[in-house]
Amino acid sequence: MLSHTGTYAGTCSVTPTADRAAKHDRLVRILDEHGADSMTLSRPENLSWYFDGARTAVPLGGAPVFSAVIHRDGAAVVTALENEAERLATEEIGGAEVRAVPWFTDLTTIAPESLRDTDAVAALRQARAALLPVERERYRVLGRDAAAAMTHVLQQCHPRMPEYEVAAELAHAVLSTGAEPSVILIAGAARCGIQHPLPTSAAIGDRVMVVLTAKRFGLHMSLTRWARFTGAETAAEIAIREVEADVFAATRPGRELREVLDDIATAYATHGLGTADRPAWREHHQGGPTGYLGRDPKADPTTTTLVAAGGAFAWNPWTPHAKVEDTVIVDADGVDILSVDPVWPTVDVRGLRRPAALDLS
Incomplete structure (x- = not known):
């Protein structure tokens, strides 16, 4: 459950698939190419891909209501709008810690020190291409x-x-x-x-x-x-x-x-x-x-x-x-x-x- 502060959601109940490790390996290769220790996923295609087909938006085709920082060691921290976080943790996202932020937060500003997926478009496209x-x-x-x-x-x-x-x-x-x-x-x-x-x-x-x-x-x-x-x-x-x-x-x-x-x-x-x-x-x-x-x-x-x-x-x-x-x-x-x-x-x-x-x- 969310805390009263709305800033922490604990661990998700949805179980990730066995293919998550292979996807993480592909991300690590991109981190190596960029000399980075973590990557921020903010685009719907990357979030759905990494999190086993999670639905990323509320309006069909709308902007994602969460972003995620994927660390080299495999840890995944999801930042979700506070009016979406509990649902996401329960129904959509597995294998990650979910943190809630105010619903008016700009999710693209989370973890500025992390490599952004928008700066590795071609590499991520290649990572997604071969289906597991x-x-x-x-x-x-x-x-x-x-x-x-x-x-x-x-x-x-x-x-x-x-x-x-x-x-x-x-x-x-x-x-x-x-x-x-x-x-x-x-x-x-x-x-x-x-x-x-x-x-x-x-x-x-x-x-x-x-x-x-x-x-x-x-x-x-x-x-x-x-x-x-x-x-x-x-x-x-x-x-x-x-x-x-x-x-x-x-x-x-x-x-x-x-x-x-x-x-x-x-x-x-x-x-x-x-x-x-x-x-x-x-x-x-x-x-x-x-x-x-x-x-x-x-x-x-x-x-x-x-x-x-x-x-x-x-x-x-x-x-x-x-x-x-x-x-x-x-x-x-x-x-x-x-x-x-x-x-x-x-x-x-x-x-x-x-x-x-x-x-x-």
Whole structure:
């Protein structure tokens, strides 16, 4: 329990996973590089990663309500806003001492002598990248749940259904799994050429694209699915899946993301998408590594971040009226697709089962 002064919360009751030691070893290597004895974690991706998927904020996507100082010897001291500390100690954070401070405290000013995570962004991104066993299993279960939620919602759709209603049903389905919807995009037939179609009151019509990012245990699971009531598969849909196959082939451990993006640009042209004056890869961002951030980072022509073996990726090749996206883990021998519902219709693309449009006619 908190003391009457609100400055000390004792030891948390949540048990950390066995993988905490491996994460600490990765932090110690960063401390060695910087000649530091402790690191202050203040960013949500780092706090969730280190503390076994703890929920860091109260508003969805909001600022963290705690920070943490991780010492070289393994001691972890969490500083939490006093109106959050007891809940965090009881429900979210294991293996740390929790100290409460007034709710108006600037958590970024704690332990100024410590190395800040904001001064070691690239190193921490690399530390988070290769998923440990418990993370990989959590991710696989989240992928199954997110994909099943998508299937359930799209199976119930009808052409007169407003995009807002599809979004509401999907948010409900995701929250019912204990995950949080971080992104929901809905494009009915009239809006399928929009890259980021925030849902509107428009009816979905005879075709709909649904994009979801669901978050649980700090991990982000992204996928895109299509359903149609009339019509057949288009040439653009076939071509975009071929682009994705080239993207997967290009995502090899040890390569820089900018090299992968070069191959992505070539893939669009190879499969007849875009023009010399308007390259298709410039029409929308292509995605990139994922995990404790939706994109960690988003791949661009300057990104030197390396593809990590055992790292998660969410590429999202797009062209007007066609898009494909799943969350995968990149291993030395290929990709392991996480966001899979066995009920969803698929087609074979170079040995991988990839999602087709759900036929609701």
